[in-house]
Amino acid sequence: MMFLSVGIRFEANVEALNMVETAGNYTKHRRVPYLIEENGKLKTVYVPAISGESLAHAYQEHLVNEALSAGLPVCDDCRRGEFYKSMNKIHLEKKVSPIPDDPKEIEEAIVKACVVEDVGGFLYAEKPPVRRSSAFQVSYALPVKSVALFATSEPQLHARHAQIDASSKKGNVSEQMIYYVETGTALYGFIFNLDLDAVGISAITSKPILDDNEIKKRREVSLKALFRMLSSSQFGAKLSRFFPVGGITELIVTVTEHPFVVTSPIYDDYIERTKRRLNILKNFGEEIFITIAKEDRVAEEALKEAIDYLNEKGVF
Numbered sequence: 001m002m003f004l005s006v007g008i009r010f011e012a013n014v015e016a017l018n019m020v021e022t023a024g025n026y027t028k029h030r031r032v033p034y035l036i037e038e039n040g041k042l043k044t045v046y047v048p049a050i051s052g053e054s055l056a057h058a059y060q061e062h063l064v065n066e067a068l069s070a071g072l073p074v075c076d077d078c079r080r081g082e083f084y085k086s087m088n089k090i091h092l093e094k095k096v097s098p099i100p101d102d103p104k105e106i107e108e109a110i111v112k113a114c115v116v117e118d119v120g121g122f123l124y125a126e127k128p129p130v131r132r133s134s135a136f137q138v139s140y141a142l143p144v145k146s147v148a149l150f151a152t153s154e155p156q157l158h159a160r161h162a163q164i165d166a167s168s169k170k171g172n173v174s175e176q177m178i179y180y181v182e183t184g185t186a187l188y189g190f191i192f193n194l195d196l197d198a199v200g201i202s203a204i205t206s207k208p209i210l211d212d213n214e215i216k217k218r219r220e221v222s223l224k225a226l227f228r229m230l231s232s233s234q235f236g237a238k239l240s241r242f243f244p245v246g247g248i249t250e251l252i253v254t255v256t257e258h259p260f261v262v263t264s265p266i267y268d269d270y271i272e273r274t275k276r277r278l279n280i281l282k283n284f285g286e287e288i289f290i291t292i293a294k295e296d297r298v299a300e301e302a303l304k305e306a307i308d309y310l311n312e313k314g315v316f
């Protein structure tokens with residue numbers, strides 16, 4: 001019985017991690033309304049944000065890589081980073097044919113065929129519908145509240161130049177394209193949870209679908225994928241030219257026997273509050289684990305400590 005919750009704070013200067021729309025030559029950053037308190041009054045400001053969907057996509061891409069390098073099964077759609085999951089007959093038939101009538105058998109076939117759909121869930125929207133909720137959860141990344149007013153999303157001007165034929169001397173404007181990319185700058189916080197007990201277990205019967213050894217391997221790759229995603233900063237869009245300048249500034253990891261979620265790192269006292277909340281659980285006799293990366297301690301050190309703890313506990 002193990003539930004992992006991670007709170008991450010990261011600084012990103014000039015990022016384009018989550019773009020929502022392009023109007024002409026202008027690409028907009030995702031923005032959300034944010035309630036903040038100023039001089040005792042509440043007000044709404046619009047701040048740059050990165051959707052949970054975008055972070056989940058990145059996590060699943062890392063999961064594909066980790067699963068494949070461990071020799072575990074990943075279906076063809078997920079291998080390509082196209083996470084339709086087994087949403088309909090066409091996609092499911094690639095895994096199992098003929099398609100069984102029993103939802104339990106459908107779930108079993110999908111889970112066996114693909115680690116990403118085991119850990120990340122799926123929705124088979126046919127008759128009968130089969131739903132498996134994701135073993136991992138991820139929040140939006142939002143600016144830390146106390147400094148949210150300093151978060152910005154500003155358009156940056158860029159120009160794409162085409163080779164001009166010197167002999168024609170035309171040099172008209174179409175050879176230079178002007179475009180704008182809205183970039184965000186903020187100290188962000190987000191939460192990632194992983195229910196290790198859900199991996200390889202049927203969402204319908206709560207019984208194991210896979211053998212113990214396979215379940216342990218899958219838990220291990222699901223942890224490695226998280227480690228890799230955070231330590232490589234490979235999440236979000238436009239990394240090739242707008243790789244965010246900054247990195248993880250703080251991180252907290254808890255492991256509990258039952259679901260427990262760290263206090264959101266958008267609050268300045270999130271570490272203190274998480275500890276206080278955990279202490280109550282401890283009084284109830286629950287075994288708890290907590291580790292923090294802050295100041296001199298880097299994120300990887302805390303993540304590794306958590307993974308070592310889970311290893312000791314026989315989670316994988």
Ligand SMILES: [Zn+2]
Nearest residue numbers: 075078114117
């Ligand atoms: Zn898949």
